[in-house]
Amino acid sequence: MAVLVVTRRAAQYACTLLGYTLQKGGAAAELRRTVSQLEAHMSLTRKLLRLGNSVEALEAAKRAIHLSDSVLRLCLTVSHLNRAMYFACDNVLWAGKTGLISKLDQQKWSQRSFRYYLFALILNLTRDVYELRLLMECEARYRATKAPPSPYPSTTLPNNSPTAALPVMSVRLRKQLHLFVTVLFSNPPLLLDLLKNSCDIFIPLDRLGIYPTGTGFVGACGLASSVLSILTMVHPWLKLKP
Template structure:
């Protein structure tokens, strides 16, 4: 089992490169179609994209085993939220790869009379749920880091000269006039939003793995949303999102420290 996981990890880089090329072809085909290019050229690009998709499915044979092993590791995490998101996410990823393997067998003729549309839709549903769980995990970790950063800033900031229970005189004046409350609340909300945005930027800047994972999952989620017809965005947008997420995935392979752990 361990030897298969190690062998499978070596093919991930090739799969990501082919994935980037596949979505580059998708984007190129959309651009050529909009630009009024020759139909024969557009057909060649579409055929090249289909061949790359089939090659990727071949390289992903057996990836369900790796996903199941990752689920077995995630179930022992101490954080309950991370344990839930990662374990269920890896199990859904295993089901996604299993459906993808069956779809590959149908496309190559190993399984005759396979309803490829049904299995493709089933595969994308598992993929979508996996990405939702991944994004939930990213937002959860981001929230934890923002709370930690806010506490660190609070301990470093000087104490306020006013008691927390006391209200300034102008606040008491405004509180007696209901019509003036919105004019007081809006600047307070604006200051709070600026502080939260600055906190968000600080946390993401100091945590590149989380930033890359959040961007990658945010790009990827538009692919199953479009394929399932939940939120159609068009071939060009799907191609751009797939290409961007593929490049980010390649970066995490070239620089392993950029991969979000666990």
């Protein structure tokens, strides 16, 4: 079921991106309308397939609350709770679109669902950054134990020397950048999760009008994050745990 939902999501955002491309290319109105209808159909199908996701998110929150790490416990628990609320709003929207709930203010409920979605993504990114920081600190300590002592300690310039400030900062920056890249590429699950959440966050930011990026960019981000999600399903070891 999860794979089906994600593939529908990929198809929906592919239609979004295609519609934007057709509009920019001056394609026929009939073709653009067909793509738009297909996108709406994919969106409605996704909402139908996600009817039980609120319960799953609540169960995930119940599991996360028992994590030993306080930062992970807070981020994951609150993130799952927000996802549960997002899916609940999504279910209401589905009921409104199918006519089960008449006179539903769909714009209001859509904005509400995207607010929950945005907060969940912010917490997910916070978790990613936290785990990245822990791994970088661990890697830095490991390198420090392996690095040989400097044979010329007396040649070190004073900290307040203007001539030493820029080179030292440059070296430190290069080391941190190298450490950052090394840690990310040696931890594919964290890298993929960070990329996925970074792509996803532009969707609610655009929908809520906080940071409008346009239909084309939203479509590209949604498609990219969907492909990354499919990748973690095909190769479960790429999924970040817990």
